[in-house]
Amino acid sequence: MRTSLVLTLLFFCSCNGISLVLARSMRTDEGTVLLSIKKGLIDSSDYLKDWELDVKGWRNELVYCNWTGVFCNSNGVVEKLDLSNMNLTGRISDDIEKLRSLSVFNVSFNGFSTSLPKSMSNLTLLRQLDVSQNNFVGGFPTGLGSAVGLAFINASSNNFSGFLPEDLGNVTSLESLDFRGSYFEGSIPSSYKNLQKLKFLGLSGNNLTGRIPGMLGQLSSLETIILGYNEFEGEIPRELGDLTNLQYLDLAVGNLSSKIPAELGKLKKLNTVYLYSNRFEGEIPSEIGNITSLVILDLSQNRLSGEIPASISELKSLKLLNLMSNRLTGQVPMGLGELPELQVLELWNNSLIGHLPTNLGQNSPLQWLDVSSNSLTGEIPANLCSSSNLTKLILFNNAFSGPIPIGLSTCLSLVRVRLQNNFISGTIPPGFGKLGKLQRLELANNTLTGEIPDDIASSMSLSFIDLSRNHFQSSLPSSILSIPDLQSFLVSNNELKGEIPDQFQDCPALSLLDLSDNQLSGTIPASIASCKKLVKLNLQNNQFTGEIPRAISTMPTLSILDLSNNSLNGFIPDNIGSSPALETLNLSYNRLEGPVPTNGILKTINPDDLAGNAGLCGGALPPCSNSTAVSLSRRRVHIKHIVIGWLVGIHHCLLLELCYLLGDGCTKIGTSMEVA
Structure with missing residues (x-):
């Protein structure tokens, strides 16, 4: 008996020794594996700077358990690797499979643009996998169906392609499956009917086709279905009405058709329904009013007809009702005014x-x-x-x-x-x-x-x-054009009177000004040229007088200018045709005169846009006659004499003022002027 006890003790010690050696070996290997994984990563933000095993580190075999993102169990074995939100790129090494005890792997919110390694299928102890918010390409690794404890997969917002992995139908422990926002094609695998614990199914934003399978109605644990933004066709399976735990249903933006099934009215926990942008037709089922938990109902952009069911007025929790762009008739139910939320x-x-x-x-x-x-x-x-x-x-x-x-x-x-x-x-x-x-x-x-x-x-x-x-x-309020953020001001086709407020120096954002078809009068303020962002100016059909301000020609963004049907006179500014952005110009039916400039837009202007100005000639209009030229020359001389006379008058006024101030000295100044 003593001999047997001794042999037993020796065997136990031997096994413990072997286990200790194996554990130490495993720990040492995992540190090496992590360094191998790091080699494949591009860590531009240096989040993994503490991933190092120096000589001192090798003495402490568990040093890697303290590395950023690494979590070990009590035996020093890596169970969780969380590298999310670290601005990482590069590739995930095939050596990831050597972390045999890994149960949580998270590399979400990074910049990976390679494919996921196929070796991930060997991580049979995985419970959570999150590779979302990256740019992973290629097919999603098959083989994860053997990870019988897998409960959570999030691969959303990537560039995966190919078919949905069918073997995931074997993971009966799966509670959340999120493949939204990639390029998966084909149909929903029939094997997914085995996912009886599935609560979240997100497949929206892919290229999936075919019909929505009725077998989804057998997944009694489902709380959220998000299948929108695909190319599904056909009708909504009536079997979805059996999902008594369903709270969120999104089938928006697809090719779904036929009627909305009345069976949806059985879903007492449903709070959100998005069916917009499909081809649903027929009437909105009155049974919708039985979903008393409903908060959001969006059936917009379909082909629904008939009246809005009065039963919707019973949805006392409803916060959003969107029925726009359909073929609905009849009256708006009065009860909608009673909805408290x-x-x-x-x-x-x-x-x-x-x-x-x-x-x-x-x-x-x-x-x-x-x-x-x-x-x-x-x-x-x-x-x-x-x-x-x-x-x-x-x-x-x-x-x-x-x-x-x-x-x-x-x-x-x-x-x-x-x-x-x-x-x-x-x-x-x-x-x-x-x-x-x-x-x-x-x-x-x-x-x-x-x-x-x-x-x-x-x-x-x-x-x-x-x-x-x-x-x-x-009249226009005096500072109406001084509103600091004003971009567009339109008051055409009214009976407004008075002048344009001269407040244009304060119009930094104005791009469209339409005062046409009123009874506005006075001159066009030259300060309008200070509107550096003005694109369209329409003053037609008013009673404006005076000349066209020359400063308008310098406006950098003015593309459309319509001054037609007023009483403007004088010459067309000779530089208006070369305005930087001008594309449309209408000066018809005014009292303009003189030769039409032949630069820029005025070279090709439609004569109709100059019609009704008897004094205009040349350019796009018939040539000016000799008498017109002589008359214009005399007018210019006359204007010159007026200007000279005005300057002389001012000069004499200044002298008189000076005389008054100097008194007797004025005689000397006057004498000197006579001598001069």
Whole structure:
């Protein structure tokens, strides 16, 4: 018995010794493996500078466990390698397979642009693999199906190609599979029906084709499906209605067609649905109203028809409803105004009629309302900005009538107001100029009257103002063109009177100025030339007089200049044709005279753009007659005499002033002048 005990002890010690040797050998090998991996990397930011094994380091066999990104277990064996966000490039060495106990491998958010080594398939103990946010190319390594404990794969945002790895269907422990944003092709492998623990499936942004397989409806653990931005076709499988844990469904941007299945109404946990930019048709199923957890519903840019189901008004958690660019008809359900969480409502480009809910925005934090390009009527709801969250109000191309609600002009959150092409009447309520975030104010083609409020001129944020095609009768506010960020100002086709405010020295951003078809008068201010970014200037059909300012010829970006149908006189500035950017010039129907310059654009100008000026000749028009030349010569002499006389007059005035100051000395000055 004693002999047996001794033999047992000897055997145990022998095995322990062998294990110790093997462990030490394994640890030493792993340090070497890590250095081999480092050789393949380009570490431009020097994150891995501590990856070194000097003589001293070899005495401490576990030194590599303290290296950046390396994590060991209690036996000194590498289990986790996290090299994420280190600006690494180069390649992943095939020696990665020698880290036999590796369970976590993360190289996300780097700049790798090579292929992943096939040897990764030998890492059978992997539980998490993250190679996302790189530029990896080639096929995704096959063989990882043997890593039976693998739970997490993120390979999103790369340039992988080929087919989805079919053997991953063997990894029944998989909970998250993310292959978004690459160039995978083909269909979803049927083997994926085995992934009963899968909660996240992300395949969007690839080149996948075929139909969405109905077998996905068997993956009862699924919480998120993201398959959009592919080329899937056919209908949505009705089996998806069996995914009782589904919370997020994204099938946007594809070639899906047919009707939206009513079975989706069974998904009580669903909070987000993106089906936009497909070819769905038919009516929106009323069963959508049963998904009481729904927060986001986007069915835009399809071929949906019929009315908006009133049942959507039951979605009390709904924050975003986007049905734009479909073929919807009928009225907007009044119940939408009762949704307490609604922030975004987009219904534009349909054929909707009737009124908007009168309490829209009154009971919700409404931020964005776009119902443009429909046939909606009635007045604009008065309380759209009750929560002071409204940023964008877009109602153009409808038949709204009545006044602009006063509450809008005090809505400090507004960024855009686009109400053009309606029948809105009354005056612009004061206050829009005091809205510090307002960038666009578009009220064109309505029946507005009265004055342009002076406070608009005090705005520090407006960049686009379009008040054209209304019935404004006032003059322009004196500093309207001094708004610091103003890029476009359009007030054409009104009844504006008075002169152009001479404030152009303060228009650093102005690129478009359209004052055409009004009753403006006076001269064109020469200071307009200080608008260095002005591209288009349209002053046609007004009552401007005087000469064309010569300074206009020096404007560096002016491309379109229309001064037609005014009462401008004098000569065409001889350098206007050589303006740096001028492409379109119309001076017709004024009182201009003299020879047309023959430089630049005036060489090829259409005679119609000079018509209606009886005194013009030469260039693109018939040649000037001798009598015209003599008349012009006499006029130049006359102008010269006027200038000389003006200078002499000034000279005498100065002398008289001097005489007054000097008293008796004036006689001497006068005598000396006579002698001279």
